[in-house]
Amino acid sequence: MTMAEQRILSPAKPEAGRLRTALKLLWADKPATVAAVFLLVIVLCAVFGPMLLEQVSSRQNLRGRNAPPFDLAKGWLLILGGDQLGRPLLARIVVAASNTMAIAAGAVLASMLIGSALGLCAGYSRGRAGDLIPRLADVIMSFPSLLLAVIVLYMLEPSVGNIILVLAITRIPVYLRTTRAEVLEVRERMFVQAALVMGASTPRIIFRHIMPMILPTILTIATLDFAFVMLAESSLSFLGIGIQPPEVTWGLMVAQGRPYLTTAWWLSFWPGLVIILTTLSLNLLSNWMRIALDPTQRWRLEMGGRKNV
Amino acid sequence: MSEPLLDVRNLSVTFHTARGPVQAVKNVSWSINKGEVLAILGESGSGKSVSASAVMDLIDCPPGEITSGEIYYRGKDLLTMDRLERRHINGKKIAMIFQDPLSHLNPVYKVGWQIEETMVIHGTARAEARTATIALLDRVGIPEPAQAAQKYPHQFSGGQRQRLMIAMALALRPDVLIADEPTTALDVTVQAQILALLEELQRETGMALLIITHDLGVVAEIADRVVVMNAGEIVEQGTAAEVYANPQHAYTKRLIGAAPGKGAIHDNPLGTEPVLRLENVSKNYAAFQALKGVDLVLHEGETLAIVGESGSGKSTTARLLLQLEAASGGRAIYQGRDLFTLSPKELYKMRRDIQMVFQDPTQSLNPRMTVYQLISEAWQIHPDILPRAQWRDRVALLLEQVGLTAEHMHRHPHQFSGGQRQRIAIARALALEPRIIVCDEAVSALDVQVQAQVIELLDRLKDEFGLSYIFIAHDLPVVRDFADRVVVMQAGRIVEQGTTRQIFEAPREAYTQGLLAASLDPDPQIQARRREARLAQETV
Numbered sequence: 085m086t087m088a089e090q091r092i093l094s095p096a097k098p099e100a101g102r103l104r105t106a107l108k109l110l111w112a113d114k115p116a117t118v119a120a121v122f123l124l125v126i127v128l129c130a131v132f133g134p135m136l137l138e139q140v141s142s143r144q145n146l147r148g149r150n151a152p153p154f155d156l157a158k159g160w161l162l163i164l165g166g167d168q169l170g171r172p173l174l175a176r177i178v179v180a181a182s183n184t185m186a187i188a189a190g191a192v193l194a195s196m197l198i199g200s201a202l203g204l205c206a207g208y209s210r211g212r213a214g215d216l217i218p219r220l221a222d223v224i225m226s227f228p229s230l231l232l233a234v235i236v237l238y239m240l241e242p243s244v245g246n247i248i249l250v251l252a253i254t255r256i257p258v259y260l261r262t263t264r265a266e267v268l269e270v271r272e273r274m275f276v277q278a279a280l281v282m283g284a285s286t287p288r289i290i291f292r293h294i295m296p297m298i299l300p301t302i303l304t305i306a307t308l309d310f311a312f313v314m315l316a317e318s319s320l321s322f323l324g325i326g327i328q329p330p331e332v333t334w335g336l337m338v339a340q341g342r343p344y345l346t347t348a349w350w351l352s353f354w355p356g357l358v359i360i361l362t363t364l365s366l367n368l369l370s371n372w373m374r375i376a377l378d379p380t381q382r383w384r385l386e387m388g389g390r391k392n393v
Numbered sequence: 394m395s396e397p398l399l400d401v402r403n404l405s406v407t408f409h410t411a412r413g414p415v416q417a418v419k420n421v422s423w424s425i426n427k428g429e430v431l432a433i434l435g436e437s438g439s440g441k442s443v444s445a446s447a448v449m450d451l452i453d454c455p456p457g458e459i460t461s462g463e464i465y466y467r468g469k470d471l472l473t474m475d476r477l478e479r480r481h482i483n484g485k486k487i488a489m490i491f492q493d494p495l496s497h498l499n500p501v502y503k504v505g506w507q508i509e510e511t512m513v514i515h516g517t518a519r520a521e522a523r524t525a526t527i528a529l530l531d532r533v534g535i536p537e538p539a540q541a542a543q544k545y546p547h548q549f550s551g552g553q554r555q556r557l558m559i560a561m562a563l564a565l566r567p568d569v570l571i572a573d574e575p576t577t578a579l580d581v582t583v584q585a586q587i588l589a590l591l592e593e594l595q596r597e598t599g600m601a602l603l604i605i606t607h608d609l610g611v612v613a614e615i616a617d618r619v620v621v622m623n624a625g626e627i628v629e630q631g632t633a634a635e636v637y638a639n640p641q642h643a644y645t646k647r648l649i650g651a652a653p654g655k656g657a658i659h660d661n662p663l664g665t666e667p668v669l670r671l672e673n674v675s676k677n678y679a680a681f682q683a684l685k686g687v688d689l690v691l692h693e694g695e696t697l698a699i700v701g702e703s704g705s706g707k708s709t710t711a712r713l714l715l716q717l718e719a720a721s722g723g724r725a726i727y728q729g730r731d732l733f734t735l736s737p738k739e740l741y742k743m744r745r746d747i748q749m750v751f752q753d754p755t756q757s758l759n760p761r762m763t764v765y766q767l768i769s770e771a772w773q774i775h776p777d778i779l780p781r782a783q784w785r786d787r788v789a790l791l792l793e794q795v796g797l798t799a800e801h802m803h804r805h806p807h808q809f810s811g812g813q814r815q816r817i818a819i820a821r822a823l824a825l826e827p828r829i830i831v832c833d834e835a836v837s838a839l840d841v842q843v844q845a846q847v848i849e850l851l852d853r854l855k856d857e858f859g860l861s862y863i864f865i866a867h868d869l870p871v872v873r874d875f876a877d878r879v880v881v882m883q884a885g886r887i888v889e890q891g892t893t894r895q896i897f898e899a900p901r902e903a904y905t906q907g908l909l910a911a912s913l914d915p916d917p918q919i920q921a922r923r924r925e926a927r928l929a930q931e932t933v
Contacts, residue, residue: 273756274751274753274756274757275756275757275758275759275760277717277751277757278749278751278757278758278818278821279759279770280717281715281717281744281748281749282744282748282770282771282774282775282821282825283740283741283744283745283774283775284770284774285774288773288774292770293759296759296761297761377761378760378761379760379761379805379807380760380805380807
């Protein structure tokens with residue numbers, strides 16, 4: 085084919101620094117670049133926010149109760165308005181980033197690692213584990229996740245660690261099932277057989293040949309799940325078994341603003357917007373990553389944004 | 394002469410890809426008359442299917458764009474016609490059948506209903522359509538047509554499915570039937586039957602038949618005229634016999650020259666030292682016996698071909714030998730040990746000596762690894778072969794030995810053509826310094842010219858590295874050019890084995906004779922003689 089020939093004729097690129105190549109590929113996808121910058125800001129807020137704004141965010145100011153946004157008269161901190169106790173929303177959002185990120189990232193990471201590891205075992209082993217592990221997923225899925233959370237958090241302390249634990253357990257089946265299904269398919273591919281013929285060990289086949297093929301799918305699910313976990317955490321907080329005030333998360337802020345929706349929409353709106361933007365950014369970034377990680381797709385980015393008409 | 398039935402004039406089609414526009418066909422003109430069989434011959438990427446897709450309105454626009462040209466059907470231009478009118482012609486007047494019938498039959502409907510439906514859509518009464526369907530099924534050679542109409546597509550064999558597709562295409566009595574690689578996925582004997590059926594139907598109905606193919610043999614068997622395409626352009630056209638006997642264009646000459654089955658048969662003195670011996674090997678899948686006691690010997694430095702149709706057990710033999718599956722019985726003796734009873738550790742050592750080249754290099758090379766990673770993985774797995782410091786040089790050397798260059802090593806498989814990919818797969822097999830290489834249909838997915846190159850490469854490497862090959866193939870002409878000895882398999886048994894000369898010149902078993910008679914020769918004259926012989930036999 086002519087296109088294949090063109091690609092072969094183009095001179096081989098010298099091996100540039102990995103970071104530089106990655107940044108160049110990121111720059112080629114402008115929405116992903118914006119998303120990456122936004123996420124970087126959120127992460128910085130999560131790390132440094134509590135240190136800088138802890139005091140300000142918890143100081144009550146009853147004169148500023150439900151202060152409307154975009155009013156600079158009461159100081160720049162109240163630019164996004166104040167909450168029901170007059171605490172500045174901007175500062176609270178920045179501080180809440182810390183807890184929110186810790187819970188969401190912790191739960192997603194834990195469920196991803198455990199779920200996909202179990203899925204790999206279930207998909208690759210032809211023995212009893214292959215039959216038993218999927219049943220484990222069925223057991224978890226047949227149990228209403230909220231009920232599980234209520235029971236666990238009633239018995240244990242509703243701390244950040246325990247919330248992560250509960251959310252992680254309820255999300256494991258998603259990764260387990262997807263990974264298992266993908267492994268079952270990839271395992272039968274010719275290149276896996278070719279590796280077997282060369283004498284490759286089981287870990288090599290799993291980590292060198294199967295993992296790279298299923299990783300993009302898992303990462304995509306993980307970013308979608310990130311949003312789900314943030315919302316699940318807020319419903320736990322709403323029931324009073326999640327994060328306990330004065331600790332704060334975005335989900336809790338949305339829940340706390342609910343009674344005032346008709347009179348002061350901004351109480352729920354701003355934290356809601358941040359949740360949406362974070363999720364959106366993660367999705368854009370994961371989409372970029374899926375393409376950048378796949379050598380057969382990467383040229384779309386290397387082309388420099390010219391779209392396939 | 395009267396106006397041609399279908400007339401394609403100066404057709405150019407461009408596909409807009411991310412790498413800029415690619416002209417798939419450039420100023421292509423051909424025409425087909427009533428009652429004529431025209432073949433469009435070309436290798437993959439030559440644009441042979443594009444003009445037929447344009448006729449059937451199957452080119453997706455935007456990515457594709459018809460930039461110039463007209464397509465006249467009975468004097469009317471299809472490209473400027475309105476949608477409704479065009480739909481009446483497509484399917485009804487011009488019908489098409491495809492390479493893979495399974496993906497073109499809806500799996501959830503009964504086949505009889507699907508054929509009826511085509512007629513009902515175009516205005517036939519249901520009851521009438523039902524009788525017509527059964528008559529059609531009978532005509533295309535489906536046994537027990539009334540019962541067959543009540544079955545689902547998966548209940549038919551590949552050849553029968555292609556017959557169903559033909560029945561469906563013929564349901565509306567088209568003037569033109571376009572067949573895109575109709576027999577490529579089929580076994581040789583089934584291919585011969587389908588081509589004979591197409592020819593018969595064409596003669597009976599007087600329709601025009603357009604065959605798109607890469608196979609000179611198919612052209613020789615069925616076509617009156619042939620259009621040869623290369624890189625989107627028509628390089629030559631004429632009657633099939635004329636083009637074969639007296640090709641004008643350099644490309645056609647190369648194509649005909651590369652056709653397998655014309656070279657000298659290997660008459661090497663046979664090695665006497667057996668490297669590998671299979672004894673009474675069998676394999677059962679539940680109640681199904683895939684292999685029923687196979688005995689064979691591979692000698693030192695020999696190319697042993699295993700031929701047979703799909704389901705004959707030839708690939709199963711390879712899979713057992715490489716321990717991709719466990720055998721149900723028998724022994725495989727290599728260096729005094731039974732391969733089937735090795736411990737995992739011994740098996741790992743044995744892997745070095747017996748390697749495999751798979752059919753489709755697109756699938757057998759991990760798409761996420763570079764060529765360097767693919768080849769050097771062999772030494773990661775077997776670290777005692779080569780110290781890490783020498784990997785780079787050895788990869789470069791291996792790439793040169795298979796006809797690539799050292800600078801290819803940092804690219805990914807998708808950046809290569811099919812033939813180059815198969816060379817990479819061969820280099821990977823050689824990296825372990827094996828003694829035996831099993832080639833499972835290793836050249837079947839490649840174009841004729843590339844096939845010839847890869848065969849030549851394998852032949853050269855055999856002497857350089859002192860290899861023995863087990864060459865599994867369904868394509869007899871390739872086997873004739875390449876193998877020293879041939880084993881013919883059918884339904885899990887070996888029916889005949891002997892030197893290549895014995896098998897090709899004096900086959901003893903009826904099955905082998907049938908297989909040889911069904912395989913197509915690229916020479917139209919030879920093919921015409923075979924056809925006469927076959928017809929004579931049928932009338933007797």
